[in-house]
Structures are given as C-alpha cells and as structure tokens.
Amino acid sequence: MRSRKWLKRRGAYGSRSIAFRPNPTYLYYAVTSRWKPRGPFRLLDLPPxxxxxxxxxxxxxxxxxFEVLQIFLxxxxxxxxxxxxxxxxxLLDITERTKLPGFLTGPITPLSPRLYFHTIDLKISLENNLRDFNQLYIPLLREMAEQGNLRTxxxxxxxxFPRLNFWSDRWLELAEEFCDDEVQxxxxxxxSLDYVGPAFLADxxxxxLLDFLSDPRIPEVLLYISSTDHYPFWCAFHRPHSSKLGLPCHGGSWRGxxxxxxxxxxxxxxxxxxxxxxxTLPLLE
Known part of the structure; x- marks a missing residue:
C-alpha cells in the first residue's frame, strides 16, 4: 500500500495552491536591482x-x-x-578588368581580406580574362584555399570569343591566315575518340583551365557558362531546355x-x- 504522505490533491494550479507560490514580479525586481553597470559595455566579454x-x-x-565598418579598426x-x-x-565580375582588384594584391598578412573569403562567385570573359585568369587568379585562388578559408x-x-580559334596561340602569328573552321x-x-570542334580545346x-578545375586544393570548384550565347560544344554538358517540348539548346542559345x-x-x-x-600532313604541290 502506497504511503499517504506522497499523495496530494491537485487543484486547478497543480499540487500547490497559487497562493503559496512566490511572487514573480517581486523576484524580477529583486534580481535586477542587484546588477548595476560599471564602466563601458565590453563586447568581448560576451560568449562567442x-x-x-x-x-x-x-x-x-x-x-x-560606413559607420559599422569601423568595427574592423x-x-x-x-x-x-x-x-x-x-x-x-x-561576387567578383572581372569581365571588363585585366588587373587584380586592390584588395587581392599585396603580401599575405593576418589582416588580408582574401584570407577570409569562403565562397567566391567569379565571372570572367573569354576574350579579356583567360590568360590573366591562368597567370594571376589561379595561383591566388590556390593560395586562398591553402592559407585562408576558401572552400567554394x-x-x-x-x-x-568572336572566333572559334581565339584561344589558340596561332592567331597571334598567323592573323592573316586565320579562319573560323573547326578542326579534328x-x-x-x-x-582516342574523333571529335570536330574549335582548336582552342587542345591548346x-x-x-x-581544365587542370585547375581538377585541382583538389580547392574543395569545390563549379563551372558555369552564359546561357544566352555559348559555344555549342557546351550544350551536351548542361541541362536540357526546360520547355514542355524538351527542345535542346540550339547553336549555343538556351531559351530558358x-x-x-x-x-x-x-x-x-x-x-x-x-x-x-x-x-595533318601538308599537301604536296
């Protein structure tokens, strides 16, 4: 048989009458009245x-x-x-730039902003930026991943490019003989697979650029192309057109x-x- 000393009649407010509960308003003022600010507020004393x-x-x-950025000082x-x-x-759009932005230049120090980049959306133009990207940005991005926080x-x-062979070094030497024909x-x-496409694919x-996309030093590298105008060889590697008819991307123009x-x-x-x-062997005259 259970002991009666543990049995209590529960009312509308639980096992104890509301009359015997402490006054919450009284406790609130009692606690707050004990603390008084002493000196300036110390932000670094707060939990991280x-x-x-x-x-x-x-x-x-x-x-x-502008006022908030003084926190950095x-x-x-x-x-x-x-x-x-x-x-x-x-977000960096360098389609019209040929030089590094100022905050990406200079030696690495604990105060270098590029050490804190975690995710970068970088937009480049084939005509203006490919060689600069290979020579300037690729070493910089690898440095930001190895010494900083760059992850994506x-x-x-x-x-x-205006011409199919624009990426090729040959257009500099043979400008007069340049043509828009694709090559095998x-x-x-x-x-070992035969393919016909622009010559810059092999240059x-x-x-x-492809070696950089395969570089494991940056955990995640994602490649995007412009949907409005791109080389047709990209079309086999992006998602199909999102129409009810399922039309493919036609000639490098996606209608989505x-x-x-x-x-x-x-x-x-x-x-x-x-x-x-x-x-190809040269033709005999």
Whole structure:
C-alpha cells in the first residue's frame, strides 16, 4: 500500500495552491536591482556565439555600413570575427578588368581580406580574362584555399570569343591566315575518340583551365557558362531546355529563364582534358 504522505490533491494550479507560490514580479525586481553597470559595455566579454550574432546583424543588416565598418579598426580579434562574416560570400565580375582588384594584391598578412573569403562567385570573359585568369587568379585562388578559408569557387564563363580559334596561340602569328573552321581532335580518357570542334580545346590556355578545375586544393570548384550565347560544344554538358517540348539548346542559345547554366564536370573533364589536335600532313604541290 502506497504511503499517504506522497499523495496530494491537485487543484486547478497543480499540487500547490497559487497562493503559496512566490511572487514573480517581486523576484524580477529583486534580481535586477542587484546588477548595476560599471564602466563601458565590453563586447568581448560576451560568449562567442552571441557576439557573432551581434556582428552579423551590424555588418549585414545595418543601413549605415560606413559607420559599422569601423568595427574592423577596434582590435585584431574583432577584425578577424567581423571579416569572417563580411567577406564570407564574395561576387567578383572581372569581365571588363585585366588587373587584380586592390584588395587581392599585396603580401599575405593576418589582416588580408582574401584570407577570409569562403565562397567566391567569379565571372570572367573569354576574350579579356583567360590568360590573366591562368597567370594571376589561379595561383591566388590556390593560395586562398591553402592559407585562408576558401572552400567554394563558382566560376562563370561569360559568352564566347568572336572566333572559334581565339584561344589558340596561332592567331597571334598567323592573323592573316586565320579562319573560323573547326578542326579534328582526339578526345577522351585515352585521347582516342574523333571529335570536330574549335582548336582552342587542345591548346595550352584552355588545358590550363581544365587542370585547375581538377585541382583538389580547392574543395569545390563549379563551372558555369552564359546561357544566352555559348559555344555549342557546351550544350551536351548542361541541362536540357526546360520547355514542355524538351527542345535542346540550339547553336549555343538556351531559351530558358536562367542566365547561367551549370556544366557537368564529371562528363566534361574526362573528355576534353588532354585533348589534342590531329596532325595533318601538308599537301604536296
């Protein structure tokens, strides 16, 4: 038989009458009256997770960003925490540039903004930026991944060159004999598949780009192309047209609403990496 001392009649407010409960208003004033501010508010005394919430709201949601950016000048600790938020996602459009932006130049220091980039959307133009991208940006991006926080690169190729062979070094030497004809290539894992396409696919600038896309030093590199105007050889590697009729991309023009199309690199890279042009014998006169 259970002991009666544990049995209590429950009323509408639980086992104890509301009359015997402590007054919450009294306790509130009693607790708050014990604390009085002494000196200035010390932000670094807050727990890290709460401090990061305050910095996130101040840096990204505040309209007066000019005043807020003075946080970077307060201390090295606040600079590192603020930079991790402010530079986390970066959009760079260098389609009209041939030089590095100022914040990407100079030696690496603990105060270098590029150390804090986590995700970069980088848009380049084939005509203006390919050689600069290979010579300047590829070493820089690898440095940012090895010494900084770079984890994701979304590289978008904007448009096409005015000529099919524009990426080839030969157009510099043989400008008068330049033509827009495609050439016969050997592609595939063993470069044994016959393919007809623009000559730049087998030339060094484009192959340098493909080697970079396969580089494991950056955890995630995604390749996109412009949807409005691109070389037809890309069409086999992006998603099909999103119409009810299932029409394919026609001649490098995609009729959907997207402004850029993601390339399936698992299919694309094995085919075109290490591609080489078929050597043709000169005609005998």
């Amino acid at each position: 997770e709460l401090r990061l919430q305050i910095l996130h709201s101040a840096l990204l949601d505040c309209e007066e960003q 307060a201390s090295r600790t606040l600079y590192a925490e603020a930079a991790e938020i402010f530079y986390h996602d970066i 690169l979304r590289l978008e190729i904007d448009g096409r 290539l050997l592609i595939g894992p063993e470069t 060094q600038p484009f192959q340098t 609403k997207s402004t850029r199309l993601k390339i399936n690199q698992k299919l694309f890279l094995p085919l075109f990496r290490h591609a080489r042009e078929v050597e």
